[in-house]
Amino acid sequence: MTAADIPGAAAAAAARSLSVRGLHAxxxxxxVLRGVDIDVREAAITAVLGANGAGKSTLMQVLAGLIAPSAGQITLAGKPIGATPTHQRVASGIVLVPEGRKVFPELTVRENLMLGAVTPHARPGRDAMMAQVCTLFPRLQERMEQAGGTLSGGEQQMLALGRGLMARPNVLLLDEPTLGLAPAIARQIFRIVPRLRAMGITVLIAEQDLHRTLKIADHAYVLENGVVVAQGAGRDLERDPAVRRAYLGHD
Ligand SMILES: Nc1ncnc2c1ncn2[C@@H]1O[C@H](COP(=O)(O)OP(=O)(O)O)[C@@H](O)[C@H]1O
Ligand SMILES: [Mg+2]
Incomplete structure (x- = not known):
């Protein structure tokens, strides 16, 4: 059954996987966040765009339960989760791939990946997910017994993504996955994200790269100084004067 088969309000709640209202943190x-409203639709790619310091990482960390909001509501499929601790959010499928990758440098690629699957929710599907991660990232498969710290920046980002997938996410929070990567590697990461959506994963991606992100996102919000100043999709959003201001600091 898809959301389209569910009548009325239930369909709206199902299609709106994560919902954020009046969030302050x-x-x-x-x-930093001063009244953020965001809807993350199921099995779609939603983007949070904004310049450095706009509040993207703060938002991602609030959604992951690492920072407590001072006001506002967060719901997952209609149920409030604002006070749910991080490990319970992971168990319910909300998984953060943090900015800066944060791989364990001394552990092997395999060990890093396995750490993603330690929850009771993820452990039963561990082998199947490992096979999927290897299909998505052949580079990781080739380097399975190598220490995480010896990987290139792009490979470490693939590892961080792979570890997030090992947790069997329903909602994957990707915080600036292309930050600091060479353009060719960034393009590879941008090609992977739609494949995650095809796997049925709901993606919320924080990015500074407006142009590339709008090519893959179904819907995007632009954050400036902790406030959503524009939302939409594709080229219309790119042309929006509020978006230009958020990025360039003037109209
Ligand atoms: N740990 C922290 N302590 C105090 N201020 C912080 C901390 N982390 C981020 N900030 C501030 O919060 C604002 C938003 O930062 P952040 O959410 O990291 O933005 P973005 O991810 O969009 O670059 C910035 O002004 C930043 O200096
Ligand atoms: Mg950030």
Missing amino acids: GYGEVL
Whole structure:
């Protein structure tokens, strides 16, 4: 059964996997997110775009349960999860691939991947997911027994993505997966993301690369100073004066 088969409100709730309303969050006295509303649709790619410092990583960490919001609601398929601890969110399928990859340099590629699958939710499907990760990232398969720290930046990003997949995500939060990567490697990462959607995974991707991200995203939000200043899809959003301002600091 698909969302289209479910009548009325249930269909709306199912199609709106993660929903964020009036979200405020920050660090101590410093408020970063100031009333963010976002809908992440099921089995689609939703993007959060914005310049450096806009609040993208703060949002991702709030959604993963690593930072507590000071106000607002977060729901998953209609159920509030704002107070749910991180490990329970992982168990319900919300998995963060953090900015800066964060692979364990001393552990092998295989060990790093296996760490993604330690939850009771993920363990039964571990071998099948490992096979899928190897299909998506042949480079990782070739380097399975190599230490994570010896991989190139792009390979480490593939490893971080692979580890996230090993947790069997329903909603994958990708925080700037192309940050600091050479253009050719960034293109490879952008080619992988639609394949995750084809696997039925709901993706929320934070990026600075407006043009490339809009080519793969079904819907995008533009964040400026912790506020959504524009939303939409494709070229219309790229031409929006509010988006140009958010990126360039002027109209
Ligand atoms: N750990 C922290 N403590 C205090 N301020 C932080 C911390 N992390 C980020 N910030 C601040 O929050 C704002 C948003 O940062 P961030 O969410 O990382 O933005 P982005 O991911 O869009 O670059 C910035 O002004 C940044 O300096
Ligand atoms: Mg960031």
